[in-house]
Amino acid sequence: xTDASLSYRPINLxxxxxxxxxxxxxxxxxxxxxxxFARTLLAQMGIMIIFAxxxxxxxxxxxxxxxxxxxxxxxxxxxxxxxxxxxxxxxLVFPVSLVPLVGGVFGMSFGVLFGYPTTxxxxxxxxxxxxxxxELVFACSLMFPGFFGGEGGxxxxxxxxxxxxxxKGLNFGRDIHVYYLIAFWxxxxxxxxxxxxxxxxxxxxNAVRDNPERVEFIGYNTxxxxxxxxxxxxxxxxxAGGLSAINFEIVTAENVSAIRSGGVLLAAFxxxxxxxxxxxxxxxxxxxxxxxxxxFTKAWQLYLGAFFVLLVMYAPGxxxxxxxxxxxxxxxxxxxxxxxxYLGVALSGLTLLIGVVLLIELTYHxxxxxxxxxxxxxxxxxxxxxxVETWAFVVALVLGGAxxxxxxxxxxxxxxxxxxxxxxxxxxxxxxxx
Amino acid sequence: xxxxxxxxxxxNGISYGLLLFMLASGLTLIFSMMGVLNFAHASFYMLGAxxxxxxxxxxxxxxxxxxxxxxxxxxxxxxxxxxxxxxxKWGHVPELLFTFGLSFIIVELVQVIWGRPPVPNELPPGxxxxxxxxxxxxxxxxxxxxxxxxxxxxxALWLVLTRTRIGLVxxxxxxxxxxxxxxxxxxxxxxxxxxxxxxxxxxxxxxxxGVVFVTEPSMAAVAGAIIFVVIVVGGMGSxxxxxxxxLLIGIIQTFGLALDYSIQSIxxxxxxxVTPDTFGYAVWKLTIAQVAPVLPFLLLVLILxxxxxxxxxxxxx
Numbered sequence: 148x149t150d151a152s153l154s155y156r157p158i159n160l161x162x163x164x165x166x167x168x169x170x171x172x173x174x175x176x177x178x179x180x181x182x183x184f185a186r187t188l189l190a191q192m193g194i195m196i197i198f199a200x201x202x203x204x205x206x207x208x209x210x211x212x213x214x215x216x217x218x219x220x221x222x223x224x225x226x227x228x229x230x231x232x233x234x235x236x237x238x239l240v241f242p243v244s245l246v247p248l249v250g251g252v253f254g255m256s257f258g259v260l261f262g263y264p265t266t267x268x269x270x271x272x273x274x275x276x277x278x279x280x281x282e283l284v285f286a287c288s289l290m291f292p293g294f295f296g297g298e299g300g301x302x303x304x305x306x307x308x309x310x311x312x313x314x315k316g317l318n319f320g321r322d323i324h325v326y327y328l329i330a331f332w333x334x335x336x337x338x339x340x341x342x343x344x345x346x347x348x349x350x351x352x353n354a355v356r357d358n359p360e361r362v363e364f365i366g367y368n369t370x371x372x373x374x375x376x377x378x379x380x381x382x383x384x385x386x387a388g389g390l391s392a393i394n395f396e397i398v399t400a401e402n403v404s405a406i407r408s409g410g411v412l413l414a415a416f417x418x419x420x421x422x423x424x425x426x427x428x429x430x431x432x433x434x435x436x437x438x439x440x441x442x443f444t445k446a447w448q449l450y451l452g453a454f455f456v457l458l459v460m461y462a463p464g465x466x467x468x469x470x471x472x473x474x475x476x477x478x479x480x481x482x483x484x485x486x487x488x489y490l491g492v493a494l495s496g497l498t499l500l501i502g503v504v505l506l507i508e509l510t511y512h513x514x515x516x517x518x519x520x521x522x523x524x525x526x527x528x529x530x531x532x533x534x535v536e537t538w539a540f541v542v543a544l545v546l547g548g549a550x551x552x553x554x555x556x557x558x559x560x561x562x563x564x565x566x567x568x569x570x571x572x573x574x575x576x577x578x579x580x581x
Numbered sequence: 582x583x584x585x586x587x588x589x590x591x592x593n594g595i596s597y598g599l600l601l602f603m604l605a606s607g608l609t610l611i612f613s614m615m616g617v618l619n620f621a622h623a624s625f626y627m628l629g630a631x632x633x634x635x636x637x638x639x640x641x642x643x644x645x646x647x648x649x650x651x652x653x654x655x656x657x658x659x660x661x662x663x664x665x666x667x668x669x670k671w672g673h674v675p676e677l678l679f680t681f682g683l684s685f686i687i688v689e690l691v692q693v694i695w696g697r698p699p700v701p702n703e704l705p706p707g708x709x710x711x712x713x714x715x716x717x718x719x720x721x722x723x724x725x726x727x728x729x730x731x732x733x734x735x736x737a738l739w740l741v742l743t744r745t746r747i748g749l750v751x752x753x754x755x756x757x758x759x760x761x762x763x764x765x766x767x768x769x770x771x772x773x774x775x776x777x778x779x780x781x782x783x784x785x786x787x788x789x790x791g792v793v794f795v796t797e798p799s800m801a802a803v804a805g806a807i808i809f810v811v812i813v814v815g816g817m818g819s820x821x822x823x824x825x826x827x828l829l830i831g832i833i834q835t836f837g838l839a840l841d842y843s844i845q846s847i848x849x850x851x852x853x854x855v856t857p858d859t860f861g862y863a864v865w866k867l868t869i870a871q872v873a874p875v876l877p878f879l880l881l882v883l884i885l886x887x888x889x890x891x892x893x894x895x896x897x898x
Contacts, residue, residue, distance in 0.1 A: 210674075212674055212677065212678075264882055264886055267885060267886075267889055268885075268889065270673070271616075271673065271677065271817070272817060274618065274677060275618065275809045275812075275813050276881070276882075276885060278806060278809055279806070279810055279878045279881040279882070280878070280882070282806040282878050283875055283878035283879065283881075283882070286875040286878065287875060290867060290872065290875065409681070409685075412678075412681070416678060446693060448685060448688075448689050449685075449689035449690065449693065451685070452682050452683075452685030452686040452689060453686055455678075455682040455685070456664070456679060456682035456683060456686060459668060459671075459679045459682055460664065460667050460668055463668075463671045507693060510693050510694065511692075511693045514692075514693060514694060514696045515696060515697070
């Protein structure tokens with residue numbers, strides 16, 4: 148096989164297996180996770196997957212770093228909840244299962260409107276303009292309480308549409324109904340956004356990301372390309388917003404806020420923007436941080452931020468690129484050389500992590516509940532917050548962990564770099580297999 | 582609008598604008614030198630306010646006015662040396678993302694140490710009271726102090742940039758970093774210096790802004806959005822543009838808050854009566870004071886449509 152591009156494969160079996168497996172997974176997940184909490188988590192992960200993938204259409208596929216993507220999902224959510232309320236008031240006949248589409252269409256309309264001035268620029272100015280638009284919409288949300296509901300937001304009721312397709316009891320009242328609604332739209336959006344990456348627009352968007360000047364020279368208007376991508380992306384963002392309106396039955400100004408915009412950026416980047424599946428991984432991890440971890444500690448955003456910064460510094464390709472690099476090492480049979488370095492990094496890293504977490508939790512406890520209980524439970528162990536022994540132990544843990552980790556990290560880096568060099572040599576010798 | 586209100590609004594607007602410029606000048610310098618939009622710049626402002634509060638508690642406000650900016654600047658230099666420099670090789674977007682993540686961490690750390698509610702950061706006795714009285718309204722000393730510090734800072738910045746050796750190296754490194762390096766200057770250290778210096782300026786603004794306004798964790802988010810508007814409107818990388826835009830936005834916001842007119846009342850004067858039944862009543866009845874928080878962002882969009890490179894910008898981005 149000398150030229151892979153000439154091979155003709157009418158059916159891409161691997162792709163069918165992956166998508167079929169994903170669909171099956173979506174179908175079966177609630178069977179394994181039966182508790183209410185797990186299902187809530189799953190539902191929010193589904194919404195976040197759509198949102199993060201739509202964000203990656205901008206950042207990963209077209210090189211547009213947006214700080215205001217929540218504008219489209221949030222406005223989509225507002226229109227969806229108003230639609231629900233109109234259905235409830237009997238002024239509109241519309242199936243609830245299609246309400247997310249309403250969110251999508253309105254998100255898209257705002258994409259047309261705001262996209263025009265924002266996509267005039269690319270790079271850093273684009274990032275700042277999106278930030279400005281985000282702040283504009285957020286400030287407006289407090290100015291027009293009629294539409295945005297002021298501080299309390301707008302609430303709705305997702306069961307107003309009656310039974311889905313006339314099936315008795317299937318009125319989206321239960322969590323499981325909403326889960327399957329979200330799973331359905333999530334799967335459809337995933338397929339659509341993946342297909343989009345193979346369209347001419349998706350391809351030229353990649354070119355605009357990599358070399359806008361050259362794209363101009365072959366006769367494309369890069370600004371138009373960015374605008375079109377933003378419009379499509381805001382459709383899916385609006386869809387995610389519509390689903391969140393149905394899921395939570397309330398939409399507040401927080402949905403259009405900079406916090407939400409920052410969140411989707413974190414999710415997409417943590418997963419990795421270089422691969423299509425990256426933001427899916429990122430959405431799952433982010434939702435876990437935001438929902439599961441926030442139950443345990445008030446400092447979850449600190450952990451999330453630190454995790455994000457570490458990724459930016461050491462693995463700018465995100466978790467997905469880490470995964471693929473390790474798979475590659477494994478497939479070439481070099482993993483056993485990394486076993487000991489990995490073990491060292493993991494053990495010392497764990498020590499350091501436990502130390503830092505204890506330090507943060509202790510300090511936070513002292514700050515927030517100064518007059519409260521003098522013991523806290525971390526990882527299930529009670530700790531006296533005012534005793535010198537505790538603090539000495541924690542500080543020793545942090546310092547010892549840091550020294551050990553730095554040593555292990557250097558050792559790991561040597562082994563890892565050597566293997567990467569070998570892989571590059573191997574790839575040069577066997578270009579058809581890499 | 583009475584002349585009294587106009588005059589006091591103008592003074593308040595200028596002092597607020599000058600505070601904005603203290604923030605925006607550091608950001609602009611860092612941006613034009615390193616091409617990095619420092620998302621955490623407003624977090625350094627907040628950090629400066631908290632450090633100022635803490636140091637004031639130990640040794641008093643006046644030493645804190647010097648020590649807190651130095652501490653903030655050192656922190657900024659460390660961030661550049663051990664964080665940003667490492668990310669530099671990946672390109673501008675990861676650099677921006679790094680500072681974005683950093684802003685999260687700083688806000689959270691501040692909450693871990695000082696808690697979530699505002700801290701009681703009070704004006705020192707020397708800055709309480711009024712400076713002078715216009716008609717019946719008093720103008721507080723603290724506002725005058727902001728203006729004084731900002732003007733002194735501007736003068737110092739201008740002198741350093743144009744009249745000292747290091748200033749000339751910085752100016753040269755803005756446009757021709759490779760040549761400056763070839764001439765034997767350590768451009769990386771200059772980067773660190775500029776980043777630390779910019780952070781120190783933000784810290785200085787924070788110490789003053791903290792005592793005049795409120796010291797709370799959300800002050801970073803509030804100031805952050807506004808100073809980005811300032812440097813886009815002024816033109817990315819232009820100090821003069823940042824100055825004009827800071828004053829413009831300071832004055833617009835202050836005047837906006839003082840004006841209690843709505844479109845309804847204005848068109849009412851020329852004989853058009855808007856009632857609650859009129860289409861779009863929610864828009865008609867808004868007063869300018871209600872719209873004031875949005876005005877900077879409207880200005881941003883307007884500038885981008887009319888003059889995309891900003892007021893004084895030279896580069897088309």
